[in-house]
Amino acid sequence: MxxxxxxxxxxxxxxxxxxxxxxxxxxxxxxxxxxxxxxxxxxxxxxxxxxxxxxxxxxxxxxxxxxxxxxxxxxxxxQEDLVVALPRRSPLLAYASVPASAIRDYPLIQWCPDTHEFLYQHVSALLGEHGSVSRTVKSSALMACLVGAGYGIGVAPRTSIERPREWGILMRPLQEGTSSLxxxxxxxxxxxxxxxxxxxxxxxxxxxxxxxxxxxxxxxxxxx
Structure with missing residues (x-):
């Protein structure tokens, strides 16, 4: 080299x-x-x-x-904030900013720990022990697709999911003040x-x- x-x-x-x-x-x-x-x-x-x-x-x-x-x-x-990706009819849309405690009650689309190690660790630390991880993904596009289809919710950098409404999803900020990358x-x-x-x-x-x-x-x- x-x-x-x-x-x-x-x-x-x-x-x-x-x-x-x-x-x-x-x-x-x-x-x-x-x-x-x-x-x-x-x-x-x-x-x-x-x-x-x-x-x-x-x-x-x-x-x-x-x-x-x-x-x-x-x-x-x-520096970029993390946001919650939600299906259009999610009850979490009632929050102006979503607390981590509320996210733990819903299936989570989590990042693959092999390809997105830091983001996986950051989301895990933010949410604590999450008992219902429905899927792991290696791309924001697949996360948006699965969230829009109702498989769960996701946590991602704000700009990583382009044109979220075209995927059938909506975004909400996280309530915690340390939710940024x-x-x-x-x-x-x-x-x-x-x-x-x-x-x-x-x-x-x-x-x-x-x-x-x-x-x-x-x-x-x-x-x-």
């Missing part, structure tokens, strides 16, 4: 669990300002993505950095190059700064 220290191609890993709103503008800016250094984007589960950053398989990655392995740096780029740009501290540093700087200017400071919790050693 390309030498991570002096890449002619920047290898960008993206976790399927994390919102990537604004990434298209960043990639277009990279192509316009530095066309000789293209960005190769590849999806990878968050655990594999962190492993790849540490081993040099990726130069940068987009993921949640709440539990950041030691040796990696991160820059928070965007944060996407960060991550990279290995010791494998920076000029092209990677410039890409990080473009990311800084492409995304508006988040209002709340972000202090990722570092792990003493990555567990892969």
């Amino acid at each position: 390309t030498n991570p220290g002096h890449p002619s191609v920047i290898l960008l890993g993206v976790s399927p669990s994390t919102p990537i709103r604004g990434l298209a503008c960043l990639l277009a800016r990279q192509r316009a300002e530095e066309p000789d250094t293209p960005v190769l984007v590849q999806e990878a589960p968050q655990r594999i993505l962190f492993q790849g950053l540490i081993r040099g398989a990726f130069h940068v990655g987009l993921a949640d950095a709440t539990m950041l392995p030691a040796g990696l740096s991160s820059l928070p780029l965007l 944060r996407t960060s740009l991550c990279w290995q501290k010791e494998l920076q190059s000029g092209s990677v540093e410039r890409f990080i700087q473009r990311a800084c200017s492409a995304f508006p700064p988040l209002r709340q400071p972000h202090q990722p919790r570092h792990l003493d050693s990555p567990k892969f």
